[in-house]
Amino acid sequence: MVELKEVSFRYENGENGTLSNLSLSIPRGQCLLLCGESGCGKTTLTRLLNGLIPHYYEGTLTGQVLVDGVEVSQTELFETARHVGSVFQNPRSQFFCVDTTSELAFGCENLGLPEAVVRTRIAQAAKEFRMEALLGRSIFNLSGGEKQKVACAGISAMEPELFVLDEPTSNLDVEAIEDLRQTLRRWKAKGKTIVIAEHRLSWLRGICDRAVYFREGQVELDISMETLLHFPPERLARLGLRGLTPTQVALPACQPVCDTIELRDFFLSYGSQMALDIPALSLPAGAAIAVIGHNGAGKSTFSRCMCGLERRFKGTVRINGTEIKRRQLLKICYMVMQDVNHQLFCETVEEEVRLGIEAEAPGAASSVLEELDLSGLAARHPMSLSGGQKQRTAIASALLAGKKILFFDEPTSGLDFRHMEQVAQRLVSLRGRETTLIITHDPELIARCCTHILHLEHGKVLDLYPLTEENIGKFRAFFYSEANKNSLQEEPAH
Amino acid sequence: MQGRILQADVERRGLVLDPRTKLLLLITMATFVLGGAGSRQMSFLPYALSLLPVILLLSARAYKAALIAAAVYILAESAFRLAGPLLSGPVYFILLGTRGILTRSLPSLMMGAYVVSTTTVSEFTAAMLRLHLSEIIIIPLSVMFRFFPTVADEFSSINAAMKMRGIALGGRHAGKIVEYRMVPLMTCSVKIGEELSAAALTRGLGGNVRRTNVCEIGFHVQDTIFAALCLLPYGALALSAAGLW
Numbered sequence: 214m215v216e217l218k219e220v221s222f223r224y225e226n227g228e229n230g231t232l233s234n235l236s237l238s239i240p241r242g243q244c245l246l247l248c249g250e251s252g253c254g255k256t257t258l259t260r261l262l263n264g265l266i267p268h269y270y271e272g273t274l275t276g277q278v279l280v281d282g283v284e285v286s287q288t289e290l291f292e293t294a295r296h297v298g299s300v301f302q303n304p305r306s307q308f309f310c311v312d313t314t315s316e317l318a319f320g321c322e323n324l325g326l327p328e329a330v331v332r333t334r335i336a337q338a339a340k341e342f343r344m345e346a347l348l349g350r351s352i353f354n355l356s357g358g359e360k361q362k363v364a365c366a367g368i369s370a371m372e373p374e375l376f377v378l379d380e381p382t383s384n385l386d387v388e389a390i391e392d393l394r395q396t397l398r399r400w401k402a403k404g405k406t407i408v409i410a411e412h413r414l415s416w417l418r419g420i421c422d423r424a425v426y427f428r429e430g431q432v433e434l435d436i437s438m439e440t441l442l443h444f445p446p447e448r449l450a451r452l453g454l455r456g457l458t459p460t461q462v463a464l465p466a467c468q469p470v471c472d473t474i475e476l477r478d479f480f481l482s483y484g485s486q487m488a489l490d491i492p493a494l495s496l497p498a499g500a501a502i503a504v505i506g507h508n509g510a511g512k513s514t515f516s517r518c519m520c521g522l523e524r525r526f527k528g529t530v531r532i533n534g535t536e537i538k539r540r541q542l543l544k545i546c547y548m549v550m551q552d553v554n555h556q557l558f559c560e561t562v563e564e565e566v567r568l569g570i571e572a573e574a575p576g577a578a579s580s581v582l583e584e585l586d587l588s589g590l591a592a593r594h595p596m597s598l599s600g601g602q603k604q605r606t607a608i609a610s611a612l613l614a615g616k617k618i619l620f621f622d623e624p625t626s627g628l629d630f631r632h633m634e635q636v637a638q639r640l641v642s643l644r645g646r647e648t649t650l651i652i653t654h655d656p657e658l659i660a661r662c663c664t665h666i667l668h669l670e671h672g673k674v675l676d677l678y679p680l681t682e683e684n685i686g687k688f689r690a691f692f693y694s695e696a697n698k699n700s701l702q703e704e705p706a707h
Numbered sequence: 708m709q710g711r712i713l714q715a716d717v718e719r720r721g722l723v724l725d726p727r728t729k730l731l732l733l734i735t736m737a738t739f740v741l742g743g744a745g746s747r748q749m750s751f752l753p754y755a756l757s758l759l760p761v762i763l764l765l766s767a768r769a770y771k772a773a774l775i776a777a778a779v780y781i782l783a784e785s786a787f788r789l790a791g792p793l794l795s796g797p798v799y800f801i802l803l804g805t806r807g808i809l810t811r812s813l814p815s816l817m818m819g820a821y822v823v824s825t826t827t828v829s830e831f832t833a834a835m836l837r838l839h840l841s842e843i844i845i846i847p848l849s850v851m852f853r854f855f856p857t858v859a860d861e862f863s864s865i866n867a868a869m870k871m872r873g874i875a876l877g878g879r880h881a882g883k884i885v886e887y888r889m890v891p892l893m894t895c896s897v898k899i900g901e902e903l904s905a906a907a908l909t910r911g912l913g914g915n916v917r918r919t920n921v922c923e924i925g926f927h928v929q930d931t932i933f934a935a936l937c938l939l940p941y942g943a944l945a946l947s948a949a950g951l952w
Contacts, residue, residue, distance in 0.1 A: 291908075301906055311852075530742070
């Protein structure tokens with residue numbers, strides 16, 4: 214199905230992800246996992262298959278990429294689109310239309326299929342993906358998981374032979390990942406060829422047949438998925454891969470917490486729908502609290518209210534006996550957003566971190582920069598930094614502005630093992646000093662740095678507990694029950 | 708949930724009009740209300756036409772936008788009518804200017820907001836195809852339709868970030884509000900635009916076959932009514948130009 218012959222590629226703008234002298238052949242009907250650390254070239258390979266390289270992303274390409282016997286680099290993109298369907302990382306930016314039905318139709322319309330055929334294909338895809346209820350909806354009102362489902366169904370309706378997925382789960386919660394897994398099973402059952410670039414491996418158990426591990430643009434391992442599954446955890450960690458089996462939770466040393474932050478009247482509704490409904494809650498001060506819950510549980514509404522960003526929010530927060538209202542909350546809370554690019558404004562890192570300072574204590578800025586390993590970068594433009602450096606800059610600016618409560622919105626989505634660990638260490642270093650709340654779907658991150666868990670569902674607090682030995686069951690139940698159920702069903706009896 | 712005004716929302720679109728009717732409405736508003744075409748006898752026309760966007764926005768359940776705009780319009784107009792004769796000098800001219808800008812541009816802006824927020828990309832494309840426009844024009848225009856709501860989305864995130872950093876009107880750094888907003892907005896928009904195009908291209912956009920469009924558009928009773936309403940002023944204009952009215 215796919216033949217790569219001595220392929221080398223280097224991006225024009227010097228981006229990471231160079232490939233050198235790569236040869237690989239993928240037989241029809243195989244499901245192939247591409248893994249490796251960020252910048253190893255796995256995204257580059259997916260782009261070679263769907264033709265975005267060399268037709269959209271420019272660079273120097275040598276060698277041959279054949280899909281179904283046709284050379285991709287010599288074929289127009291719209292021709293390749295007939296045979297290769299692509300699903301991308303960011304569900305926000307892969308939609309062309311603004312409503313779901315047109316989105317399902319979009320690909321087929323581009324192929325110029327007759328109207329009647331397009332209609333049947335939409336109906337078929339909707340039925341197959343059990344998403345009739347999602348038809349005729351506005352894209353902007355869907356959750357990340359629903360968006361990814363619509364994207365898959367839209368590609369599926371075009372009936373390509375090869376499916377290429379580039380980190381499709383980075384923005385998804387446990388349930389949505391399970392949905393995506395079902396999608397892959399359907400494609401597999403139809404005998405389609407699938408190539409998937411991923412960091413998280415556990416959900417691909419029983420789906421992928423073969424795993425290819427990249428390092429610096431070259432294939433380091435080309436093994437069966439079964440073999441990869443039996444690698445000891447330490448070896449996987451060395452390879453920078455996210456665990457296959459649920460991680461052993463190493464419990465953080467839990468210091469007793471004396472101070473609390475009291476939340477009162479956390480109510481907010483959108484129209485008639487109650488998005489947040491928390492009459493009272495006390496959070497341990499100085500703790501690292503993981504905020505978990507399914508999509509739509511009210512996690513982001515909760516954080517927006519607490520940061521003082523919701524104008525209609527009337528609740529209060531009490532710290533050390535002082536009552537704080539919405540406007541003051543803006544001054545003491547800070548959210549490190551998922552897309553950090555939204556919150557860096559200045560021309561240098563130095564200016565950036567000084568921006569929010571009221572009256573500067575001498576040397577405060579440089580010591581915080583030092584602490585976050587940014588001193589060497591003080592004169593750089595924030596937009597020229599790497600993702601992790603940008604995140605550290607945002608944290609530094611919050612620390613210097615004297616923020617007491619830090620929110621992190623999905624700080625590890627789309628990160629590989631090594632980068633996830635770095636974020637975890639950063640969060641650990643804030644523990645005890647600032648109160649941090651971390652909205653996340655990532656159990657490995659929680660296991661590494663959180664002291665407490667706040668579980669929200671339907672806008673209400675379902676549970677709040679310290680992450681201790683006796684509570685570990687609850688934590689595992691939330692993240693792993695579904696995953697375990699499936700692997701039990703699918704593992705052949707030994 | 709902010710920045711919704713520019714996002715076409717298929718779940719609440721109110722009175723369904725054909726995109727071509729909407730275009731006609733826009734052109735009519737621009738000609739007679741914004742442009743102020745028409746003779747002396749037709750001076751009631753802008754007021755009558757200004758009712759249209761209010762009705763349409765109400766039908767699309769954009770109550771807040773419709774009511775605020777209507778209130779601003781009425782306030783500006785009545786202030787001018789009531790206080791105008793009593794004032795003189797610069798104050799009068801300020802009032803005159805404000806009223807002029809508001810009553811002329813506001814209705815057309817509202818109509819624009821209505822059109823953008825109730826037309827989906829595929830309806831728009833379908834309408835343009837029926838008007839026999841070339842794909843070379845249609846594709847960039849439809850990308851714009853998709854791009855603006857996304858930028859609005861980005862903008863609201865950036866706003867939130869600025870608030871948390873204490874950059875606001877009246878605060879410190881007030882002079883830099885525009886600059887601080889543009890830097891991240893540009894970076895994010897470029898990135899999103901790039902991803903959007905890549906996704907569309909891998910799904911066969913821009914092929915050499917003629918695109919089909921399954922979107923059902925067509926003229927209904929309501930289209931006839933609004934089209935007739937739009938054609939009336941042109942008729943009157945023609946009559947008065949011919950000296951018959």
